[in-house]
Amino acid sequence: MASLVLTAPQEMLARTAAELVSKHGGVDRQRRLRDEGAELGYSPEVWAEMADLGWLGIPLSEEHGGLGMGMAETVLITEAMGRGLAPEPFVSAVVFAGGLLADAGSAEQRAAWLPPLIDGEKRLAPALLEAGSRYGLDRVETQARTNGDGWSLSGEKVQVVGGVGADGFLIAARTEDGDNGLTLFLVPAEANGLEVVAQGRVDSRNSAIVRLSDVHVPAGAVLGAVGGGLEPLGRAVDRATVAVCGEMLGLMTEAFERTIEYLKSRSQFGVLIGTFQALKHRAAKMFVEIELSRSAVMSAARAIDEGSDDAELQVSNAKARCSDALILVTNEALQMHGGIGMTDEHDIGLFMKRARALEFAFGDAAFHRQRFARLRGF
Amino acid sequence: MPTWPEDYGGAGLSRDEALVLHEEIARLGLPMPLTGFGYSMIGPTLLDHGTEAQRAEHLPKIARGEIRWCQGYSEPNAGSDLASLATSAVRDGDFYVINGQKIWTSGADQADWIFMLVRTNPDVKKQRGITFILVDMESPGVEVRPIRLISGASPFCETFFHNVRAPVHQVIGDVNGGWTVAKALLGHERASIGGMGRGGAGASLPGLARDYVGVDENGRIDDPAIRERVTQCEMDAMSYGLTIKRHGDGLEAGHKPGPESSMFKYYGTELNMRREELMLSIRGPQALGWEGEGFEPAELNQTRTWLRSRANSIEGGTSEIQLNIIAKRVLGLPD
Numbered sequence: 168m169a170s171l172v173l174t175a176p177q178e179m180l181a182r183t184a185a186e187l188v189s190k191h192g193g194v195d196r197q198r199r200l201r202d203e204g205a206e207l208g209y210s211p212e213v214w215a216e217m218a219d220l221g222w223l224g225i226p227l228s229e230e231h232g233g234l235g236m237g238m239a240e241t242v243l244i245t246e247a248m249g250r251g252l253a254p255e256p257f258v259s260a261v262v263f264a265g266g267l268l269a270d271a272g273s274a275e276q277r278a279a280w281l282p283p284l285i286d287g288e289k290r291l292a293p294a295l296l297e298a299g300s301r302y303g304l305d306r307v308e309t310q311a312r313t314n315g316d317g318w319s320l321s322g323e324k325v326q327v328v329g330g331v332g333a334d335g336f337l338i339a340a341r342t343e344d345g346d347n348g349l350t351l352f353l354v355p356a357e358a359n360g361l362e363v364v365a366q367g368r369v370d371s372r373n374s375a376i377v378r379l380s381d382v383h384v385p386a387g388a389v390l391g392a393v394g395g396g397l398e399p400l401g402r403a404v405d406r407a408t409v410a411v412c413g414e415m416l417g418l419m420t421e422a423f424e425r426t427i428e429y430l431k432s433r434s435q436f437g438v439l440i441g442t443f444q445a446l447k448h449r450a451a452k453m454f455v456e457i458e459l460s461r462s463a464v465m466s467a468a469r470a471i472d473e474g475s476d477d478a479e480l481q482v483s484n485a486k487a488r489c490s491d492a493l494i495l496v497t498n499e500a501l502q503m504h505g506g507i508g509m510t511d512e513h514d515i516g517l518f519m520k521r522a523r524a525l526e527f528a529f530g531d532a533a534f535h536r537q538r539f540a541r542l543r544g545f
Numbered sequence: 546m547p548t549w550p551e552d553y554g555g556a557g558l559s560r561d562e563a564l565v566l567h568e569e570i571a572r573l574g575l576p577m578p579l580t581g582f583g584y585s586m587i588g589p590t591l592l593d594h595g596t597e598a599q600r601a602e603h604l605p606k607i608a609r610g611e612i613r614w615c616q617g618y619s620e621p622n623a624g625s626d627l628a629s630l631a632t633s634a635v636r637d638g639d640f641y642v643i644n645g646q647k648i649w650t651s652g653a654d655q656a657d658w659i660f661m662l663v664r665t666n667p668d669v670k671k672q673r674g675i676t677f678i679l680v681d682m683e684s685p686g687v688e689v690r691p692i693r694l695i696s697g698a699s700p701f702c703e704t705f706f707h708n709v710r711a712p713v714h715q716v717i718g719d720v721n722g723g724w725t726v727a728k729a730l731l732g733h734e735r736a737s738i739g740g741m742g743r744g745g746a747g748a749s750l751p752g753l754a755r756d757y758v759g760v761d762e763n764g765r766i767d768d769p770a771i772r773e774r775v776t777q778c779e780m781d782a783m784s785y786g787l788t789i790k791r792h793g794d795g796l797e798a799g800h801k802p803g804p805e806s807s808m809f810k811y812y813g814t815e816l817n818m819r820r821e822e823l824m825l826s827i828r829g830p831q832a833l834g835w836e837g838e839g840f841e842p843a844e845l846n847q848t849r850t851w852l853r854s855r856a857n858s859i860e861g862g863t864s865e866i867q868l869n870i871i872a873k874r875v876l877g878l879p880d
Contacts, residue, residue, distance in 0.1 A: 451867075
């Protein structure tokens with residue numbers, strides 16, 4: 168079992184990531200993008216800088232032109248992004264879509280897409296959710312019918328993260344009746360019959376509805392085997408889940424530290440409110456929850472990197488733990504800030520809003536507890 | 546004493562090697578050959594704070610299992626507020642003369658020696674007038690009375706000191722510097738109590754639940770609420786175990802130990818108590834046995850271990866005290 172301590176190069180990477188996020192304005196940037204109603208919801212110049220640093224290829228192997236680093240490194244980037252609420256679609260485009268393409272794509276698909284993805288010239292968005300799918304990867308109603316040499320896709324995907332401005336979509340569709348008929352397609356954004364509509368979400372991130380009306384794609388658009396989409400999709404989702412856990416860890420740590428600072432600076436009844444034991448004990452409990460979350464995330468990332476037998480179990484352990492801790496910390500953060508925390512002017516609300524999106528990404532705590540129980544045969 | 550130096554009867558193993566030894570012993574379902582206060586508390590404290598003569602006198606005897614130790618910390622009026630302890634020690638030539646009463650002295654009725662905190666200066670800030678001293682329980686003037694607990698057992702005692710004479714060379718650390726030694730020892734105690742939350746040696750929760758609650762047609766624990774609680778407990782134990790590992794990895798990598806032992810004491814004991822409560826729920830009415838027929842030995846034992854576990858969040862510094870320590874020493878919140 169790998170050591171749960173950062174190596175010197177990992178420490179360096181974490182520092183570089185933190186510097187990048189704060190250099191571009193930290194949380195203020197997220198607020199500005201929201202207020203401007205920025206169409207992309209993120210900053211192309213930051214995305215380009217991440218590409219220059221090689222980060223858009225961080226989890227992709229060197230044979231694909233990536234840096235060949237693991238989830239242990241990936242979560243350091245997402246943690247820094249979570250601390251500063253950086254809205255770049257790193258998890259969806261790089262960890263999820265890039266990883267899925269590298270895992271299941273043909274040589275032609277990888278050659279066509281991975282280099283421009285890693286360079287930041289093109290961006291893919293995984294289209295996972297449908298209105299009725301909740302967290303079930305196989306709860307897919309989008310249909311794919313054979314059409315000449317290729318396929319014809321119809322259906323509607325919702326809350327496609329990074330969907331606005333994406334150059335292509337990874338789409339799961341049902342190719343036959345039954346549970347195993349899930350097939351993945353790589354569909355370019357300019358395909359006829361594909362419509363992208365921006366969605367407004369509470370976290371003001373890039374999110375879109377993708378409507379498919381008899382979208383015709385060639386046979387070469389199939390990613391992996393026909394009917395064999397569920398397995399690579401599950402692997403990609405597990406990696407993306409751990410990356411999201413890194414973001415959650417960063418977000419909860421930052422919201423917590425800001426709250427502790429507030430307890431040390433706000434006075435009522437003539438004393439600092441941080442002297443009140445009612446608040447101290449709750450702060451201490453949050454600290455413990457964050458420490459446990461950090462251990463769970465670091466371990467899950469290393470379990471995936473090592474191909475450990477209990478990797479899925481650890482992923483669900485980390486996501487359930489982080490979901491509970493994140494909601495505890497952001498709700499308590501707002502409560503401890505009092506009335507000022509309810510104002511839009513104060514940043515703590517931005518953390519709370521993003522927290523909810525992360526909680527529901529790839530399954531909430533209850534979903535992952537159920538998955539843990541199933542994997543352990545409870 | 547896997548990690549103690551060989552000179553003192555240890556095996557001189559590294560932390561990693563000792564961990565492997567512990568895991569292998571646990572895997573075989575065997576108890577550790579030596580446990581107790583000598584092994585887990587006064588031994589490590591002597592290694593940190595004892596003089597060469599003190600180590601040479603006491604450590605080999607602990608390693609050979611020849612003497613048993615008990616702990617004289619709490620007093621009737623010094624529980625959570627330990628530093629207000631009043632048992633006095635007055636210098637008389639080469640001796641300290643000790644008068645007062647200790648309480649919750651585990652195993653005092655069977656112990657050969659006691660390590661205790663005494664007040665050597667009543668005129669300074671309370672933490673600055675405390676001394677850490679070792680006392681032979683055979684000394685004239687020591688009296689022990691066992692206390693019967695709610696579990697029916699008497700693992701704790703009241704220990705009275707009436708003009709007990711202890712040689713000056715049995716002071717550990719500096720005279721009036723005992724609070725520093727005491728805190729270090731409490732760190733060892735918390736780590737040792739906190740270790741219980743990892744589960745491990747005891748009954749398997751899911752196995753117990755399958756036996757008592759039954760399984761549905763899919764082989765799952767046939768009560769969704771119990772199943773959810775079992776899952777939560779197992780997941781908490783996993784993350785807690787990983788946090789202990791991460792902390793150990795950090796020490797191995799040269800990080801300085803901090804006040805984390807309070808986190809382990811707090812979370813480990815709360816988790817263990819939750820586990821005991823859950824085992825009670827799982828066994829249901831069969832967990833109500835006290836003695837005699839109608840109950841399996843494991844069920845009778847369950848009643849007692851559950852009752853005993855209620856002390857976990859009290860002994861060694863209550864959960865509330867641990868949260869105070871985290872708030873002050875880790876988070877830097879003001880007094």
